[in-house]
Amino acid sequence: MQTLETDVVIVGGGAGGTYAALCLREAGLKPLIIAKGIIGKSGASIFAGNMVLAGTMLDGSEEEAQATRDWVVRWYNHFLCDQDYCLDAEKWIENVYYPELDELGLYLRRDNQGQIVKSFGAARGIAAKQQGQSGVLFIDRRRKQVRRAEIPTLEETAVTKVLRGDNGEAVGVVAFHYPTGEIYAIRAKAVVIATGPADRIAARATGTREQSGDGLALAYRAGGELLNLEIQWWHASDFKWPTVWQRMHIYPNPLVGTKETARMYNADGELFFDQSTDAPNSYAPYPTQLKRLAQQTEAGKARMDGGYETGYDHIEPEALKLYAHHMKTFEKVGLGYDEARVETAPTWHYRQGGINLDPHTMKTNVPGLYVAGAVGGHNNGSIGFVSYDAFVCAESIKGADLPADPAPLPTAQVNAEVARIEGLLHDMPEGGTTPTRLKMRIRDIMYEKMGFVKTKDGMESALDELRRIRAEDVPRMGLKDTTRVQNYGWLDGLDVFNLLDASELTILSALNRKESRGPFYRTDCPYTDNRNWLVKNILSDDGSGTVQYRIEPYKLPYLEPEFEREDYFKVDW
Ligand SMILES: Cc1cc2nc3c(=O)[nH]c(=O)nc-3n(C[C@H](O)[C@H](O)[C@H](O)COP(=O)(O)OP(=O)(O)OC[C@H]3O[C@@H](n4cnc5c(N)ncnc54)[C@H](O)[C@@H]3O)c2cc1C
Known part of the structure; x- marks a missing residue:
């Protein structure tokens, strides 16, 4: 095992993780980015096809600015958001983000007169360089900025645990570098989770291979709260x-x-x-x-x-x-x-819900544990919003009273985590099963029973089946190949636990929300109920291992829904 030390450890190398690192570096702090995939080549950021405009930029009218605001709150978040956060993000995206991208030389598609080409409609978007391609070009710029700023990185390295100090605060992480089988214990003054919104939790998904709900599982196991996990988006035309x-x-x-x-x-x-x-x-x-x-x-x-x-x-x-x-x-x-x-089908897409946080500071309920980006449950994401989150997160860490040195490594937690990782590297027992097979089974269950049309019975049977897998199949798990080097089966073994945690919590969250809203539809509650369910649906573990439920209302300072309760299929947002 190797030990490292840094000021801030950032888990994830997408739009959120890279920009948080750049802002922290500029402030003189020492960030370390750990990415399960390759920075700038993994996660959701590469897939961003369009870039939404903000405010009145590019000759927009006040009506167009208002239409975008309305879209963000009503259509994109279904009122499950902090409206002041949305306004602050809008101003930053218009005045800081787009000018910075322009300076970076990101080519925004122009016409023969040199004008940036916009989409039609009330809320407006642009593309770099063509629609469907923006994220690849954008995140490539960020990757180069990270290299130029000489920010240390650990790629193809999965963070498997957030370490906690004597007072419950985040003091570092354990990470697993799967190309070599090396395990790292890293001390830090603050930890940022930036693992993104899109998980490969269902058989058809837009998430990449490494997205197994790790950020949600890491935060929850460290005492973090999760919010609106059931508000899961789908592509309907893939x-x-x-x-x-x-x-x-x-x-x-x-x-x-x-x-x-x-x-x-x-x-x-x-x-x-x-x-x-x-x-x-x-x-x-x-x-x-x-x-x-x-x-x-x-x-x-x-x-x-x-x-x-x-x-x-x-x-x-x-x-x-x-x-x-x-x-x-x-x-x-x-x-x-x-x-x-062509023939199309629904695909599990990104998640509006995620880790519960204060959207004005990106702090979670765990001291020292922050979020940068779409793994937060405060907003649906998109590369502009996620960049704003990263900026806020960095500002918040800069303003925090960081200790002069990171806390000592909590040895017992590190040893237990190393034993857990090493314990998965063993041959398959007689009658056993591989992690890959279990991952596929979990994803099938989630696609079949947690698809867009959900029934109470279907959700409960999915939960039973996942719990049976955890109790009966996971102990029989083993590998066909026990080499320490480039062993994806070993990594899959770790993923199984994250997939199970993220899936089970998603189902519990869905069972707790007794309405249908936006992309969330359950046949036994076919109405959107603003009277009772325009709320944060929060899950936490009080340390007893039992899920605790809490709801909190949203403030509606500027925009309010126009009904109290309505037939789900009649609601046009
Ligand atoms: C298919 C698709 C299309 C989209 N289209 C658009 C669009 O047109 N316009 C738009 O603005 N937005 C779009 N989005 C949303 C946008 O891409 C995301 O909101 C944004 O890119 C998220 O950035 P992020 O940094 O939060 O996460 P990501 O870019 O997902 O980055 C997550 C990072 O975390 C790493 N990671 C995961 N687990 C671990 C772990 N255990 N340890 C270490 N690292 C880990 C990954 O390797 C990756 O580097 C789309 C998303 C998807 C999935």
Whole structure:
């Protein structure tokens, strides 16, 4: 085992983790980024296709600024957000974030007159350099900035535990470098979780391989609270085939360069969704798409796992050629611009809920434990908001009364964690099973029973099955290969525990919310209930190992929903 020491350890190398590190470095602090994947190549940040504008930037009107505000609160967060946070983020994104990206040389798509090309509609977006490609170019810039600032990093390294001091405060982490099998114990004055919003918890998911709900599990096991885990988003129009293309998105969002938007068709070829007419005020109309899909499924004209098509074949080819990077996906299966329509299916996407925190400081309830980015339950994310979170997190750490030196390593916790990791490196027992098989089983359960259409019985049976896996299958887990080097099976063994924790807590959170809202739909509570459930749905462990539930109301200083309780399918947000 190796021991290291730093001022701030940052868990995650996406938009949140990298920017928090850059801000801390600029303030003279010593950050260390630990990323389970490669910095700038892992997590959700690479997938950001569009960049939402804020305020009145790029000649926007006050009506357009207000439409974006309205969209963020109503359509993107379904009122489950701090509205002052949203306003502060808007100002920062307009005045700091976009000017910084411009200075960095991120190419924002322009027309022949040199004007940045915007999407049509009330809430506006742009793209770098084409729609579908923005995140790759953006996060590559951040990776280079991190290298230039000589910020130390540990890549392909999974943080497996947050260490706590005598008073319960976060004092460091244990991490596992899977290319070598080396384990690190790291002392720090503060710990930042930046593990992102998108997890590969279901059989079809937009999350990458390394996203196994680690941030949620790490925070919860360290005494952190979790919030609104059930508010899980779905893409409704991702390629159904081939299976490995499950994240290939046919964007339903307002497009850059054309007023047309993607269309969805049922098994009879009838049009059933088009953002420009069905959800014109929403920049990300996924919950409306899902509602329409559920209705088609109910009518026997689609399924919740396919049997319907989405396409751009009605859109003028010139606009697609110029601005839609993802047209390449269609071309790869031999479809031209006027034939761009394929079978699609829902994919588990990012999560609006996450770790509970104060959005004005990014502090959690655990002293010394902060959040940077979309793993927080305060907002749905997006690369602009996540960058703002990272800025706030860094400001908060800079203003904190950090100790002169990190606390000593809590030896008993470190030894127990090392024993846990080493204990997973053993041969498969007779009649045993591999971690990979268990991960796949967990993901199947979550896709089948925790999909968009949830029933109480389905959720309870998913919970029973996960608990059976934990009790009966996990003890039988073993590896086919016990080498210490580049052993993904070993890492999968660690992932199983995170997947189980994150999945179980998600189900409990879903069972506790007795309504349907935004992307969250349960058939036994088919109404949006602002009277009782416009609340933070918080889970915590008081140390007894039993989940504790708490709800807290949201303040609604600027925008309020226009009803107390409404049929879920009649709510247009
Ligand atoms: C498919 C998709 C499309 C999207 N489209 C858009 C869009 O068009 N526009 C937009 O603005 N936003 C979009 N988003 C949202 C946006 O990408 C995210 O909100 C944002 O990138 C999240 O950044 P982050 O830093 O919080 O997390 P991420 O970018 O997810 O980074 C997480 C990091 O944590 C690391 N990690 C995970 N577990 C561990 C561990 N145990 N130890 C160490 N490291 C760990 C990962 O390797 C990764 O480096 C999209 C997201 C997805 C998934």
